[in-house]
Amino acid sequence: xxxxxRQDLNFGQVVADILCEFLEVAIHLILYVREVYPSGIFQKRxxxxxxxxxxxxxxxxxxxQDTLHCIKPLIxxxxxxxxxxxxxxxxxxxxxxFVFEISQPTLLSISSDTLLSHVEQLLRAFIxxxxxCDAVLNNNPPGCSFTVLVHTREAATRNxxxxxVIKDFPWIVADEQEVHMQEPRLIPLxxxxxxxVKMQLYVEERAQKT
Amino acid sequence: QAEDDSxxxxxxxxxxxxxxxxxxxxxxxxxxxxxxxxxxxxxxx
Numbered sequence: 001x002x003x004x005x006r007q008d009l010n011f012g013q014v015v016a017d018i019l020c021e022f023l024e025v026a027i028h029l030i031l032y033v034r035e036v037y038p039s040g041i042f043q044k045r046x047x048x049x050x051x052x053x054x055x056x057x058x059x060x061x062x063x064x065q066d067t068l069h070c071i072k073p074l075i076x077x078x079x080x081x082x083x084x085x086x087x088x089x090x091x092x093x094x095x096x097x098f099v100f101e102i103s104q105p106t107l108l109s110i111s112s113d114t115l116l117s118h119v120e121q122l123l124r125a126f127i128x129x130x131x132x133c134d135a136v137l138n139n140n141p142p143g144c145s146f147t148v149l150v151h152t153r154e155a156a157t158r159n160x161x162x163x164x165v166i167k168d169f170p171w172i173v174a175d176e177q178e179v180h181m182q183e184p185r186l187i188p189l190x191x192x193x194x195x196x197v198k199m200q201l202y203v204e205e206r207a208q209k210t
Numbered sequence: 211q212a213e214d215d216s217x218x219x220x221x222x223x224x225x226x227x228x229x230x231x232x233x234x235x236x237x238x239x240x241x242x243x244x245x246x247x248x249x250x251x252x253x254x255x
Contacts, residue, residue: 036235037235037238038235038238038239038242040242040246041238041241041242057233057238057241057242059233059237059238059241060232060233060238063230063232063233064232066228067228070228081223143235144235145231145232145234145235146232147227147228147231147232148227148228149225149226149227150225150226150227151223151224151225152223152224152225152226153221153222153223153224154221154222154223154224155221157224157226160226169228169229169230170228170229170230171226171227171228171229172226172227172228172229173224173225173226174225174226174227178225178227179225
């Protein structure tokens with residue numbers, strides 16, 4: 001077993017690549033399962049060796065890619081505490097929040113031969129949980145939309161600024177009404193602990209959706 | 211209290227979101243209908 005720091009092998013970048021690829025699949029799947037968009041825009045693909053639904057709408061796909069492109073520098077520096085997919089009603093009040101809590105160890109103990117396949121196995125379990133989460137959630141009202149929030153620290157936002165300008169995709173500080181939900185029901189979906197990242201996913205669901 | 215202390219060093223917690231909104235459902239629905247029409251026209255040729 002080898003012990004590495006985050007600087008070795010540019011490990012932060014590897015972790016950010018893995019997580020952003022996973023988050024892209026997860027966001028598409030959440031939008032499909034929670035019926036934010038018509039099911040006709042989704043096509044079945046295979047990711048992590050399981051079937052998933054991915055959008056084929058160019059503008060939506062670009063939006064998700066741009067969002068993750070801006071978040072990636074934060075994940076790379078271990079500055080993204082949470083990434084939250086928020087589903088909002090017509091009045092732009094959150095009805096559901098899919099919260100990905102991310103933490104990375106500062107020292108990495110790696111048994112490299114099984115590392116990536118082990119992480120893939122863990123991420124697959126998240127995907128499977130998301131794909132059946134509608135069984136434990138109430139239906140959303142019609143006309144919902146979504147946004148992605150990132151919880152970070154003010155100093156860390158400098159890591160985002162250059163990317164924001166390049167992509168012409170600016171970010172702003174969220175309002176209280178976009179962040180908080182009154183008396184949410186908490187539904188834990190999955191937790192993983194690996195050598196390179198710890199992650200937990202839970203859903204906060206508004207008690208009264210209509 | 212912890213957040214107040216950290217704000218003095220300009221490292222308080224913040225929650226960010228994109229300025230731009232994703233395409234809305236109606237817009238995506240129109241795109242989907244247009245694509246279906248295009249595909250049926252292609253099949254008819």
